[in-house]
Amino acid sequence: MDLDTLRKKIDEIDQEVLKLLNERVRTAAQIGHVKRLEGSPIYVASREEQVLRKLGALNQGPLSDEAIRAIYREIMSAAIALEKPMRIAYLGPEATYTHQAALKKFGASIDYIAAPAIPDVFHLVAKGDADHGVIPIENSTEGAVSHSMDMFFESDLKICAQIFTPISHSLISLSQPNEIERVYSKDQAIGQCRNWLHAHLPNASIHTCDSTTKAVQIAKDDPKAAAIASILASDLYGVPVVAEGIQDRLDNTTRFLVIGKESSGFAKGVEFKTSFLISVDHKVGALEKALGVFSSRGLNLSKIESRPSGKTAWEYCFFLDVLGHFEEETVAAAVEDLKAFCPFVKWLGSYPNAK
Numbered sequence: 001m002d003l004d005t006l007r008k009k010i011d012e013i014d015q016e017v018l019k020l021l022n023e024r025v026r027t028a029a030q031i032g033h034v035k036r037l038e039g040s041p042i043y044v045a046s047r048e049e050q051v052l053r054k055l056g057a058l059n060q061g062p063l064s065d066e067a068i069r070a071i072y073r074e075i076m077s078a079a080i081a082l083e084k085p086m087r088i089a090y091l092g093p094e095a096t097y098t099h100q101a102a103l104k105k106f107g108a109s110i111d112y113i114a115a116p117a118i119p120d121v122f123h124l125v126a127k128g129d130a131d132h133g134v135i136p137i138e139n140s141t142e143g144a145v146s147h148s149m150d151m152f153f154e155s156d157l158k159i160c161a162q163i164f165t166p167i168s169h170s171l172i173s174l175s176q177p178n179e180i181e182r183v184y185s186k187d188q189a190i191g192q193c194r195n196w197l198h199a200h201l202p203n204a205s206i207h208t209c210d211s212t213t214k215a216v217q218i219a220k221d222d223p224k225a226a227a228i229a230s231i232l233a234s235d236l237y238g239v240p241v242v243a244e245g246i247q248d249r250l251d252n253t254t255r256f257l258v259i260g261k262e263s264s265g266f267a268k269g270v271e272f273k274t275s276f277l278i279s280v281d282h283k284v285g286a287l288e289k290a291l292g293v294f295s296s297r298g299l300n301l302s303k304i305e306s307r308p309s310g311k312t313a314w315e316y317c318f319f320l321d322v323l324g325h326f327e328e329e330t331v332a333a334a335v336e337d338l339k340a341f342c343p344f345v346k347w348l349g350s351y352p353n354a355k
């Protein structure tokens with residue numbers, strides 16, 4: 001077939017695709033109406049994952065599963081916007097890695113609010129000024145973002161989704177590396193580039209600041225300074241990248257959480273993760289007994305992290321991640337068991353365990 005004929009074919013297909021897309025978002029708008037009457041949440045992470053999994057199973061190619069997910073991310077983003085104008089708060093300012101994770105999860109049709117610090121994300125959602133919030137929770141190189149974890153002690157917000165984002169850092173400066181005297185970034189980002197900094201800028205002083213974007217703002221005004229941040233932040237502020245991919249590990253990935261007033265309901269065919277916060281008595285075997293509640297039921301405990309209790313020195317609370325949904329019988333029964341002997345058990349949410 002010649003070019004004109006093939007393009008005519010594409011035009012005809014596009015007409016059909018457009019008709020179907022509008023039919024799909026009209027149906028989503030009707031769902032939105034039902035949800036408003038019922039008072040149920042508009043964004044439903046478990047349903048989205050179910051839709052994406054079904055499409056993945058149906059897909060015969062040549063589109064990759066990744067491409068389908070990206071296309072449907074924007075279709076669902078447009079659908080949500082028609083159901084209700086939605087606002088997502090994220091740890092800002094603009095162009096932070098959290099901003100990029102939020103965009104990846106919620107797409108381009110949603111309104112975003114940059115919050116100056118992690119507690120502000122929680123407060124915006126709790127007050128109803130934002131429908132959901134996005135915060136970093138752990139990095140594959142540097143570990144837990146303790147500030148985010150600690151917010152769950154006091155907040156009643158629930159986790160409704162997780163987002164994994166590969167993190168590639170750049171050195172951003174108006175000068176070349178041999179002229180750089182000061183390096184600025186968020187503590188976590190500095191930790192992810194520690195070996196690179198030691199090898200390439202051994203004489204530069206290292207300074208932490210509130211965000212990777214803030215670091216770029218500093219580097220814009222100080223030619224002797226460099227920021228560790230994303231290429232997006234370099235583009236936004238017009239400060240050049242002088243070295244790319246400076247993170248110590250190639251597989252450097254951050255896990256972000258979506259928080260909201262409600263967790264994610266159960267959906268068939270979707271694998272879930274449930275997070276808890278517990279404390280145990282200061283007794284021999286107390287922690288082992290708590291963990292045994294899960295293993296005796298064949299539940300996979302995928303993570304345990306201890307944090308100071310915030311009440312008494314050298315007393316700890318434990319964050320647990322378990323594969324399964326709180327509405328599933330085995331998980332619910334395990335929690336009942338825990339409540340019988342743990343002084344403190346808090347369910348933080350159940351959400352799709354999608355990578």
Ligand SMILES: O=C(O)C(=O)C[C@]1(C(=O)O)C=C[C@@H](O)C=C1
Pocket residue numbers: 028031032042043044045047048051075076079080083
């Ligand atoms: O099924 C729903 O609950 C919808 O609102 C529709 C839809 C979709 O476009 O498929 C949109 C938003 C939700 O987060 C989940 C799914």
